[in-house]
Amino acid sequence: MSIEAQIRSMLKAMSEGIYEKEHILAMTLLSAIAGESVFLLGPPGTAKSLVARRLKLAFKDGNAFEYLMSRFSTPDEIFGPVSISLLKNEDKYERVVDGFLPTATVVFLDEIWKASPSIQNALLTAINERIFQNGRNTLSLPMKALIAASNELPAEDEGLEALWDRFLVRMVSNCIQTESTFYKMIHQKPNGDITMPIDLQITDELYEIWQKEIGKVTIPDDVCGAVTAIRKRLREETTKDGNKEMDYYVSDRRWKKCFHIMQTAAFLNGRKAIDLTDIPILFHCLWNTAEVIPTIIDIVAGSLTADLDKQMEKLQKEIDQAIKKKSQSVKNEEDTRSQPEQFLLVSYFYYSIRNFPQGKCLFYKADYNHVEVDKASEGILYRDEQKKAWVVHAIYTGAPFDYKIKNAQNVRKIKLQKCNGGIIIDKTPYAFERMMPLSMTSTSSDGVQGLFADDSFMEQSVADTALSTLQKDIIPGLARLQTLFAGSKHLFLSDNDKKIAKKYLDGCDKHIKELEVKIKNARQLL
Template sequence: MAKKTKSKSLFTTSQREHIQRLIEWMSQGVYEKEQIIAVALLCAITGENMFLLGPPGTAKSMVASRLKMIFKDGKAFDYLMSRFSTPDEIFGPISISRLKNEDRYERLTTDYLPEAEVVFLDEIWKAGPSIQNTLLTVINEHIFHNGGQTLRTPMKVLIAASNELPAKDEGLEALWDRFLMRMVSNCIESDSAFFKMLKSEQTEFKPLSEQLYITDELYGKWQSESRTVTTSDSVVSAIKSLRKLLAYHEKEDGNQLRYYVSDRRWSKAYRLMQTSAYLNGRKEINLTDFLLLTHSFWNDVETIPNVLAAFTSSISEATTKQLNKIDKSIRQMMTPQNNQVANKPLRININATEFVEYDYFYYFVENFPDGEAYFSKWDYASLTTTPRDGVRYYDSKRKKIIIHSLIPGRPFDAKSQNASNLIKVKIQKCQDGAIIDGTPYSFKRRTAPIHNADSIQNLPIYQRVAAIQQLFRECVENWENMTASNWRDGDNIFLSSADFALVNKTIKEVGEQIKAVEVKINNMVMMVMK
């Protein structure tokens, strides 16, 4: 069974707060843009690029201008593209003196893109082919060919913006694929935030505290240490599921590449998840980091609803599939044919030596709802599949629940058994242990039997009931452990309330499915054991 685990922290609290305080500082006087600012910071620390889709006047350029300010001695470059933009305006003008005197074709790159750490390009899709080709080299390899020299570019992040997506069949696909994170920047939606914006006065922008600057040394440390972050099993399972779901949507969509995610993109996404986990103070990627990729794996606005659904389904798929199989096993068991089997005399083959003995005289009853319970070994030897009277009580000396059969004509001596809270029960033998008041319970074995939902129908009827109950308990426990370790043990500072709302909706839906299956199991037990 899955065990609850908590990821160990790499950061102290103050170090985690460093990131939060940077986000708060960058968000001064800005409304409903906190997540875009946070993700832009995440991209910069990861070394990836970001695209903002939205109309004019929605603070897209502000994100880049404030991001530049958090890097110690950081340089920035921003430019509004047009159809007539030339490489000189982006990468620097040609040096006339070097061309004339040294016959060298070189650009003067000071204060231009090749020497900037934070770059903002507005209306990116209006860039001509010559600009696009050079941009691809800078993005892919972080180098700039300047005449006979090859220069390393210090660019940490390129933020591009537009009010439209790249046009099809114009050769923009390669450039579009280089923007790992893609976010929509809309106008302020809530009335309260809107009127706060209207009423706010232009106040002086608070300077950044010296200790909050990201130095080159700190930046390198974060990048290096984030690569040591590992992946949880729940994320591995979700990734496998998501790949299948996106492949299904791509096929259904006629292979138009609207749901296509390249291996390169997956690799970069993994690095982003590592960085997210690290900056949130964890040594392991969890599903909150995985959920960030909802802002990465869409290629068309129309596909966003399906992509979101694929992500939420991938998170719960293992559990919902198991619940569906358990539900199917219940329905198969409740068919008339199986009901007939239930009414026939039951032949069972039990090797009691498979059960673990406790204190020489007892077997341990697994998953007993009222506490730690033990069944008398000698009473079990004489037990049959025909119900008979028994008693359960609390042994004040052993501090455990004990279950005995009652022998006709011999009264039960409660005093000698240190017994209190006596309750009369009906008991009978079943394949894995005993049926107590109509509910089958397994005894702990030396080697546990392995059941799965597909093999249950080959088991005897009473063993099927116990196996279904066991599978259900394990399924619910695994789900609860997964949700606790991923969603309840702390927030992800890069996710928004809308992102968490998606998860909460999924958790609620799975919870409802669990309740429905539990009701069916209880009905099954009542019908089979009556």
């Protein structure tokens, strides 16, 4: 049986009779194999303790220790009572640890933030080094995972930051959301004890072998690039007004652990290298307060296409600069006013916009001289069913009122800016239909045709190069990403995680299509 098949079967057995908590179970199993601790945020009665009981089934001869903390909890209740006989007869201060945290495979501590400082200090050592100092003896702990829970996050300025930082995986455990699933839970008959087939359980020997293999999982450059994009965004968030620096703080230790848990995920999914499908695991590793969870999701999901977005941003700037330069040169030569006469008139008052994505589109001729080259001005786009076309009007003082706008549907505001040979609508340039072919357009004073005068060759080359980069590099790059996620059967990503990733890939696809239209239109204008 492959490792992937083994883990899949284990998760199926562990999830029996549990609803809408499969993802939490999967992440706790991943964390246990990676040797990391988990924090569950949620109200009482949402199966948080059940997760820990099920997790122990994954390990051969595994056992669990559970405890509900309070302000009055003592180390004796967590680590075992002091042996009175040893203290009396041999003058040794040692605890009787059997049945307590030092002998447990999986530990569950509810209301963790109510622990006393003495318990917290011992927990830090247990989590960090997997050891417990019992009198003069140092015990090596069999603990694979410590799962802590609370319905609140640690309060500020109470010295809990060090303990909070040790919980790499942080998840929200809510009540059942789907009605159909809720009634499945209601009608469910009591189950007997859930068992894990022996051939699926992880032995200590197998666990050690896996740890060595996990360390060999490679970290490719594209994953490093995504993490770099995340780190950059986190730094940007800390500088925004109203944000606290610690809300987006991730220590070097946590980053090291983040890569380790992604290596573990890749190994358990049968891969020898991390890939971008492991990045969404960081949804559950980087947030510090509940309020920043949506932002963290946006930052992590946005990193999947960060390289493509960076390339597109560069192309967009180059095209904008080329269009601005061309339009400015036309303005300087005072050709802008005479230029519209080259355009084809429709219904006596409109210029026809080429390649408008929603179909036939007309621009009101009288508005052209009221749109500027240097800055964007207000405009309106609406549907005229009589003309069976979209119509663009500029908004300015003294603009004629088109009575059709009053009852028009699909009306929206837009930004307009003049460019050579056409109009820029919401930052996308469009050429007007001309009365003659582009190659026969007006001639400048030195006898060189206007389209090719000055450095037009260079400007059009910019558009050609941009289109080539888009079609040869960016579009195939996104296609590879889409194929990677569509074909992934990642064991530790929930359906919601996959939907979020797909949403951001689809957003990148939309951006690419818009940029492609912009570049193709720019080629006609330059």
